[in-house]
Amino acid sequence: MDAKTEELRAAHDVLAEFYADRLADALDHMPADRAVLGLFCDLTLAAGLGTDVGDVGCGTGRLEPYLAAKGLSPRGIDLSPEMIRVARRDHPGFGFDVADLRALPFEDASLAGAACWYSLMYLAPSSRPAAFSELARVVKPGGYLATAFKAGDGQVRRGGRSAGLGVEFDVYWLSPDEMRCRATDAGFATVFWAGRPAEGKEGSPQGYLIARRS
């Protein structure tokens, strides 16, 4: 594991209980996130490719009940063993595994969809093609990828400090144009994109992208 990935993993191990506490019901207060995830669910189900989806970079597993309530069968993966421990504890009805999104534990073309909810924004530019290729490998043709991310100028910032837990890591405010291009280059066709300004304590605007595997 390279030093940046190790820093990210170690930081998220520290952040796991903080996230579980702060984000457990966050989706209830985020209508835009719910709407985009809901669109992802509707498109995925309408594709008729089954209900298996990956929650890629699942953190504490807070999306699993929402995806399941919409009719999908999510399985979560995350880099951080502590996030996975907390996800298994808080959402015992779902499957969770430790994995890097650049080496997903899913068979080729085995998923009807994959959601990467605020999990692609830690990758340096050089790692992004491999990540999108891996997502393209596991999603069935006709299936969907959905992602939410901090949106901006593509520059790297240091994240994590605001938690006050003594951790920090690189986070990129991703260019929506770049995200669409990355998805296209990997074999996805954009079907929806959107953005919104920062709300509440958010430090950045948010971007959303849904793309269909060609």
Ligand SMILES: C[S@@+](CC[C@H](N)C(=O)[O-])C[C@H]1O[C@@H](n2cnc3c(N)ncnc32)[C@H](O)[C@@H]1O
């Ligand atoms: C901001 S949290 C979001 C968690 C969850 N998707 C949610 O919306 O609550 C970002 C998560 O992505 C995970 N992550 C970051 N880089 C990853 C990678 N390369 N592979 C797998 N997970 C990763 C982190 O460990 C962290 O749990």
